[in-house]
Amino acid sequence: MANYNKYDPELKEKVLHLYLEEGRTKKSLTEEYHLGQGTITYWIQQRRKECQTNTTVKEQTDAYEENK
Template sequence: MGKKIYEKSFKEKLVKLHLEEGRSVASLTKEYGLGQGSLNIWIKNYRKECSQTETGTKDLELLDKIRKLERENKELEKENNFLKKAAAFFAKEIED
């Protein structure tokens, strides 16, 4: 059995789901039934193509920055929720 050939539009769709929407490679490969190696190669090739143009490079840098900020935001939200619960707990202890 030979290698399966995927349409360029399909590859771009999965790469954009990963880069723009932050979907993990593992979740995409599981959902679409392909190997992680294939998707990683498509991502690498897309980044390579984009890096050949100034606009593409800036877009990739912005996407990386957005993903980093989204991760930081999630972490800060978790910390904030923890602190709210701790404050409520200690406020209740003081009242009792």
């Protein structure tokens, strides 16, 4: 079975940035970028898993969570 990415990695990073660093809601991002909310949720979960091994990403995510 082929493994492929349906979405451009730049789009994924932009959406994650808007959600994690600018405080945008999943709903607003799904409407603006025509993505499923499940897709965005999955990307966020992936990023949080990356945080466990990558301290730079973890620090960015922690900073966002503190400012929520």
